[in-house]
Amino acid sequence: MARDASELAHRLAREAEAVCRYYLSNGKRQGRYWLVGDVHNTPGRSMFVRLQDSPKGRAGKWTDAATGEHGDLLDIVRDSLGLRDFHAVAEEARRFLKLPRADPERVSKPARPAAAAGSQEAARRLFAISGPIEGTVVETYLQRRGIAHVHHGGSLRFHPRCYYRPDEHLPTETWPAMIAGVTDLDGGITGVHRTWLDPDGFDRVRLGKAPIDTPRRAMGDLLGNAVRFGGADDDVLVAGEGIETMLSLRCVLPTLPMAAALSANHLSAMLLSSSLRRLYIACDADAAGDAVRAILTQRAEAAGIEAITLSPRLGDFNEDLHIFGLDALRAALRMQLLPEDVARFLLLSTVVA
Numbered sequence: 001m002a003r004d005a006s007e008l009a010h011r012l013a014r015e016a017e018a019v020c021r022y023y024l025s026n027g028k029r030q031g032r033y034w035l036v037g038d039v040h041n042t043p044g045r046s047m048f049v050r051l052q053d054s055p056k057g058r059a060g061k062w063t064d065a066a067t068g069e070h071g072d073l074l075d076i077v078r079d080s081l082g083l084r085d086f087h088a089v090a091e092e093a094r095r096f097l098k099l100p101r102a103d104p105e106r107v108s109k110p111a112r113p114a115a116a117a118g119s120q121e122a123a124r125r126l127f128a129i130s131g132p133i134e135g136t137v138v139e140t141y142l143q144r145r146g147i148a149h150v151h152h153g154g155s156l157r158f159h160p161r162c163y164y165r166p167d168e169h170l171p172t173e174t175w176p177a178m179i180a181g182v183t184d185l186d187g188g189i190t191g192v193h194r195t196w197l198d199p200d201g202f203d204r205v206r207l208g209k210a211p212i213d214t215p216r217r218a219m220g221d222l223l224g225n226a227v228r229f230g231g232a233d234d235d236v237l238v239a240g241e242g243i244e245t246m247l248s249l250r251c252v253l254p255t256l257p258m259a260a261a262l263s264a265n266h267l268s269a270m271l272l273s274s275s276l277r278r279l280y281i282a283c284d285a286d287a288a289g290d291a292v293r294a295i296l297t298q299r300a301e302a303a304g305i306e307a308i309t310l311s312p313r314l315g316d317f318n319e320d321l322h323i324f325g326l327d328a329l330r331a332a333l334r335m336q337l338l339p340e341d342v343a344r345f346l347l348l349s350t351v352v353a
Helices: 002-013 016-023 073-081 086-097 120-129 137-144 243-252 264-268 287-302 317-324 326-336 339-352
Strands: 028-030 033-036 047-050 062-064 156-164 173-183 189-196 216-220 226-229 236-240 258-260 278-282 306-310
Touching: 002 016, 002 073, 002 086, 016 033, 016 047, 016 073, 062 073, 073 086, 073 120, 120 156, 120 173, 120 189, 120 216, 137 156, 137 173, 156 189, 226 243, 236 243, 236 339, 243 258, 243 278, 243 317, 243 326, 264 287, 278 287, 287 306, 306 326, 317 326, 326 339
Parallel strands: 236 258, 236 278, 278 306
Antiparallel strands: 028 033, 033 047, 047 062, 156 173, 173 189, 173 226, 189 216, 226 258
């Protein structure tokens, strides 16, 4: 793998400017460097990519002056598209190297094909151009829902002006949004979930979501996939429906991998890793939740996976956290987890949290 990565990085470096024009299209060339905001293709000038070999360094090497991060062109391919698995990065790099080259003197921007609305590519691009949630309305929204410690592991991002179109007959609006990356078992982004937020504050009826008809929407390939907080190939996993539900559990169990399938139907169809040996099912307390629990339990047990139900006292675990508090949620989960998982995850969480 190391040899393959080195060879791909070297081949990309020979076409460093073409790589930058394609993956960092919000930047521009200045002298021997390509300037852009960051490796996620944010507009700006704090990150610079060396386009030619020089005594100061090799072509393709980049440094972000704002964060001190640095790397090579494979990192740019990975982070600009939100890829996680090296196999996916390598495949994307090989695909790029086969593309025809345009004359940079005649084309100011890459002729990057437009992504179809709602497609996986559109989802990856939206995730890539979104930024960290820290210090944003996303963090405020989650904290006001009782999630004081947001252990999201990089699965959540913030977009300050995310497009929202009520329907095909009305004009497009923009609202700040929480962007959640939907991934497959290999960690590749297959879709995103958007929660549009109210920038003016927290409303008891809307719970901080924007005053629009459908403040939650997803796009891309969702079936079988999920928003993952932690690895996909672990031996123990908690699976549930909502993002806020799983983040509430992460407040108490920050080291236990979790997955939010985004709906009851998608939870029942979620793909299970071959390495999984125990699945905790955190269903909402309603008829749909009961049906999902039965289906997912049957699927898990047929695959040789132990299935255990986690039940909230109220409608879901976010409601439990918000109403009863962190200590009460911790005590309730202590009674429902297996003793070995209490020792492995819950006791440790009192220190981590």
